[in-house]
Amino acid sequence: MASSKDYLEFVLELLRETSGVSYKKMMGEYILYKDNVIFGGVYDNRFLVKKTPSIGVYHLKEQIPYPGAKAMYLIDSEDPDEIKEIVELVYKDLTTKVV
Numbered sequence: 755m756a757s758s759k760d761y762l763e764f765v766l767e768l769l770r771e772t773s774g775v776s777y778k779k780m781m782g783e784y785i786l787y788k789d790n791v792i793f794g795g796v797y798d799n800r801f802l803v804k805k806t807p808s809i810g811v812y813h814l815k816e817q818i819p820y821p822g823a824k825a826m827y828l829i830d831s832e833d834p835d836e837i838k839e840i841v842e843l844v845y846k847d848l849t850t851k852v853v
Contacts, residue, residue: 756782761799768801771834772841783819788845794826795819802826806847809840 762777762784769775774789777796784796786803794803797819803809805816805827814827831837 755798757784757796757799762796765796765801768829768832768834768837769841771838775841788841791845791848793841793844793848794829801829803829803840803844804848806844808843808847812840814840 765784765786766775766777769786772788774787776787776790777784778787779785783798785792786794786796792804794801796802797817800817800819802817802819803814803826805825809827812827814829816825817828818824819826829837829840831840
């Protein structure tokens with residue numbers, strides 16, 4: 755099932771406090787970027803971020819975005835400040851090669 759544009763807009767609103775966020779549509783889903791680094795996506799109307807060591811403290815639920823993919827973390831918070839913290843930590847891990 756492809757993700758809806760309405761759900762993407764909902765996620766983008768949650769990301770309003772996070773700078774440098776952009777997206778690209780790919781095969782009915784949306785890949786999310788922060789400053790040109792992929793940090794997550796919208797898959798089947800689920801907001802998922804890459805699994806990195808720094809966000810383990812949030813105890814997020816693992817989800818598979820599509821068959822054959824690596825597990826990612828489901829973001830079910832609607833708190834823009836908490837989401838910003840999570841995305842910033844993922845971004846830092848990805849850009850400092852901690853993963």
